Amino acid sequence: MKNQISKIRLAKYLAMTGLCSRRAATRHIRDGRITLNAKLANHVDTVTLNENEPLAPIDDIILFDNRLIPCIEAKSYWLLHKAVGTDSRLLQDDPSSLLHLLPQSPRLYPVGRLDKDSRGLLLLTNDGTLTHQLLHPSFKHKKTYQVRLNKTFDDTFLNAMAKGVQYKSITTQPCTINRLNEDHFKIVLTQGLNRQIRRMCQTLGYRVIDLKRIAMEGLTLGPLPEGEKRELTQTEITELLSAIYQ
DSSP states (O other), rough: OOEEEEEEEHHHHHHTTSSOOOOOOOHHHHOOOEEEEEOOOTTEEEEEEEOOOOOOOOOOOOOETTTEOOOOOOOOOOEEETTTBBBBBTTOOOOOGGGSOOOOOOOEEEESOOOOTTTTEEEEOOOHHHHHHHHOGGGGOOOOEEEEEOOOOOHHHHHHHHHOOETTTTOOOOOOOEOSSSSSSEEESSSSSHHHHHHHHHHHTOEEEEEEEETTTTTOOTOOOOOOEEOOOOHHHHHHHHOOOO
């Protein structure tokens, strides 16, 4: 078979290797942490691939913090039922870090974060393109949460949350919210700002007691016990990718 040569942007290639998301790869290039063929990389650099065997670049040597970046891994998708107290940041010296729950191989990264006081569904993958699609606000992918507050709330609270809440210099986008009982509600977000639900509630005079992510697009936790992880089934992978790239 004749080799088909293609060139892709360096940041996209770094995401394909599972090193990080494309957004993080752009930051690493900006910060001078990536070298390409013994020179500091820049954002317009490209990597040459053989399309018939696209697991390693042709003749290009790419280093991250002076360490050789491994070839592209086969894509892997896992689901974690994160417990309260687990830190979603990948910190080697922090015993509470998610890093210590990940397998040695493949190298997985969380798609977004749940803060340390929150629990629920966390998608783990080495698919940088999928991570970018799910996290970038312009794609408006749905994430569903169940939330318990420190006191009962009325319809005024629900209406304010649904329309959008202003805090600091931010006004949140409209969202879907439904009452579950006197102090519980379910909310569907497409925005995903840092600690968004907690800050929205705080602005309206409430404090979040419990926050659990129960779904991301079509993925749900199901019976997966808290603190446990599993690989996605082929059906789940197919449905997730179809929903994201439709």
